[in-house]
Amino acid sequence: MPIIKQYNNVTVYGKLPGEDSETICNSVYSAKDGYGVVYRLDKPVGGIILLAKRSFDGEIVSKKYSFICTGRPEADVGEFHDFLYHDPGSNRTFPVKRMRKGVKEALLHYELQSYDKGSNMSLVTAVIQTGRTHQIRAQFASRRMPLAGDGKYGSRIKCPIALCCAEVVVRPSVNAAEERFVYGTDDIYPWNIFTEAKRG
DSSP states (O other): OOEEEEOSSEEEEEEOTTOOHHHHHHHHSOGGGOEEESSOOOTTOEEEEEEEETTOOOEEEEEEEEEEEESOOSSSEEEEEEEEEEETTTTEEEEESSOOTTEEEEEEEEEEEEEETTTTEEEEEEEESSOOTTHHHHHHHTTTOOBTTOGGGTOOOOSSOOEEEEEEEEEOSTTSOOEEEEOOOTTSTTHHHHHHHHHO
């Protein structure tokens, strides 16, 4: 079980793609312990999650996502601001032109880390301000940059969805020091394309 670190009131867990956040929590703690998932990741997505007492008094200082998309953003650093609607029937999220019932504002800031011309794929990191369902997946796909492996949003690349919660800085309790946790993906396709480029 990929438990990265345990405090008295917080467990830092490296979620594997395909695992369900709630199921993980129930496998680590019994329901009577009063623990829950501080934030969730889509089932196909890997990365760092936190399990904590419902009275969690710590702080998530920062949280960064890493992903690989088809194509290249127009700017190396930028932000996407959209109105998103999530359709429960298809379990898909779509940008719409204006606010209406069921629509939520979505904002993320991204930074291009590397571009591989041979595969026409980009390694990107992002910080999301709003945490909407499928936010990164939908916002990039709507700009013709679907995430690698994300067939739901138009990717033709055959691999697990190349998206993870890659870095989290946590203060586990009010008076505790901050700690940084990183989720590794270097040896997995298509992440290894960019690892090999660094080595070369």
